[in-house]
Amino acid sequence: MITLLDYGAGNVRSVINAIESLGETVKIVSGAEDILSADKLVFPGVGAFGSMIDILHDKNFVEPLKAYISADRPFLGICLGLQALFGHSEEAPHLKGLGLIAGSVKRFNTDLSVPHIGWNGLNFKQPSRIFAGLQGDEKFYFVHSYHVVVEDQDVVLTTTDYGYEFVSSIQKGNIIASQFHPEKSGRAGLLILKNFLEIAGDATRPARLSTRTTLAKRIIACLDVRANDRGDLVVTKGDQYDVRANGDVRNLGQPVELARRYYQEGADEITFLNITGFRDFPLADMPMLEVLKQTSQNVFVPLTIGGGIRDYKDADGREYSALEVAAEYFRSGADKISIGSDAVLIAEGYLADGRPTGRSSIEEISRVYGNQAVVVSIDPRRIYVSSPEAVDHQVIKTAIPGPGGEPYCWYQCTIKGGREGRNLDAVTLARVCEKLGAGEILLNCIDRDGTNLGFDIELINAVAEAVSIPVIASSGAGRVEHFHEVFTATEAESALAAGIFHRREIPIEDVKNYLAQNQVEIRR
Ligand code: 1PR
Numbered sequence: 001m002i003t004l005l006d007y008g009a010g011n012v013r014s015v016i017n018a019i020e021s022l023g024e025t026v027k028i029v030s031g032a033e034d035i036l037s038a039d040k041l042v043f044p045g046v047g048a049f050g051s052m053i054d055i056l057h058d059k060n061f062v063e064p065l066k067a068y069i070s071a072d073r074p075f076l077g078i079c080l081g082l083q084a085l086f087g088h089s090e091e092a093p094h095l096k097g098l099g100l101i102a103g104s105v106k107r108f109n110t111d112l113s114v115p116h117i118g119w120n121g122l123n124f125k126q127p128s129r130i131f132a133g134l135q136g137d138e139k140f141y142f143v144h145s146y147h148v149v150v151e152d153q154d155v156v157l158t159t160t161d162y163g164y165e166f167v168s169s170i171q172k173g174n175i176i177a178s179q180f181h182p183e184k185s186g187r188a189g190l191l192i193l194k195n196f197l198e199i200a201g202d203a204t205r206p207a208r209l210s211t212r213t214t215l216a217k218r219i220i221a222c223l224d225v226r227a228n229d230r231g232d233l234v235v236t237k238g239d240q241y242d243v244r245a246n247g248d249v250r251n252l253g254q255p256v257e258l259a260r261r262y263y264q265e266g267a268d269e270i271t272f273l274n275i276t277g278f279r280d281f282p283l284a285d286m287p288m289l290e291v292l293k294q295t296s297q298n299v300f301v302p303l304t305i306g307g308g309i310r311d312y313k314d315a316d317g318r319e320y321s322a323l324e325v326a327a328e329y330f331r332s333g334a335d336k337i338s339i340g341s342d343a344v345l346i347a348e349g350y351l352a353d354g355r356p357t358g359r360s361s362i363e364e365i366s367r368v369y370g371n372q373a374v375v376v377s378i379d380p381r382r383i384y385v386s387s388p389e390a391v392d393h394q395v396i397k398t399a400i401p402g403p404g405g406e407p408y409c410w411y412q413c414t415i416k417g418g419r420e421g422r423n424l425d426a427v428t429l430a431r432v433c434e435k436l437g438a439g440e441i442l443l444n445c446i447d448r449d450g451t452n453l454g455f456d457i458e459l460i461n462a463v464a465e466a467v468s469i470p471v472i473a474s475s476g477a478g479r480v481e482h483f484h485e486v487f488t489a490t491e492a493e494s495a496l497a498a499g500i501f502h503r504r505e506i507p508i509e510d511v512k513n514y515l516a517q518n519q520v521e522i523r524r
Pocket of ligand 1: 222224240276342379
């Protein structure tokens, strides 16, 4: 029996699913005695240090947690579950952590994108029983903006490089904690979890030891999901957002099955977009929640879900906040949520008022779950202009002239699945959303969507240069070379595709092999 401390963090369901997939049963802590009587305690945390510490105090978990850990009983902390062991965090300078490991928590100080999101390696600093069966060149999933700085190097188990070397896991007796997420790190992550759960086993160090690790470029499989005319939930795919063929919604398969297939084929992340979410009420949309619950039971890479996340009033006038909607998605197994149309409206409001409301979906969800959990999905289309002065928007000089030979264009944001163009450009939208707390940009392109013509490199460069958060390139992938191009010609950290995977034109493995052959770091 594994005891799990759930303080309301986003990723509890995926940790439970991972532990249960290893044949163990999980008991959720409901009070202090559950902590003190635990055989093995797992403390997963994701989100903001401050709200975690506040909740631990509200639930009177602090003292029993300190007593349990000080007694050197089997403990595994994940992400914030590691940071909580330290006395102080820059993320909440006014609050005290548990102070059980000497050191503190600091924000990444690097020119690279922050948060550090993706698959990175481990430099193994000492042997441990949790490493049994690892080769040493595996990559693990990280999603964080802060990392621990330890005073006693003897507790350092692994380090990882991201701009500089930081501590990615510690061990002190039976106390083990990692910054990375074993529950979301595929087979390698499940192995570490299994080793922790098995208690026995000698301390080992993998054969293949690296001196430096590298963040891999991510290949993301995207499933655009909606109900077809018969009401069945299907994976569909648009051509420039038009999902109908011969009047029917294209049906490219079952969401749960396809997600499982892409996991097995090596996708680094899986994204579900409920493309008619703008007109539905997500919490009434049980099928989408069910897709997430079923998928997260056997897919152990990060899951993002988008579509319809916004404040909402149902037919009976009952009001729901976007935070409530997001919370339901996190409880159902999502690691990140994606906001589309609502982000455009929020940015327009911000630009009109010149200041944040503090109550927007982006601000509220990032405050509680951390900015790394909030993706903004942008649906732009090119508008050609004859000169930069023609419009009051971010204009670029393009190498692909317009129908009339126009040498300039701007990228108009749209809402409601490309149905409504807005007086806002994609670069400005990305900038404002980063300011409001978004942790990642999913940069689609209506012009390239479903065309197999390749990613819009000019769009991706324009947005990636304007923000310091990671950018996901999306729309237009047709050949393996397109992925190489986007990773060598832009700062994109990841590339998303849909059609070529659904239509089995190019397996994910071929994309990864081609990238590896051409010196682009990928996860195997
Ligand atoms: O606006 O918050 O309700 O969210 C709706 C979400 O659904 C948005 O993220 C929006 O991007 C997405 N969406 C809405 N309508 C469509 C449509 O296709 N009619 N799909 C749509 C967006 C873009 C990508 C696609 C890539 C790769 N699709 O997700 O997967 O373009 O495709 P490709 O590799 O085949 O070229 P809200």
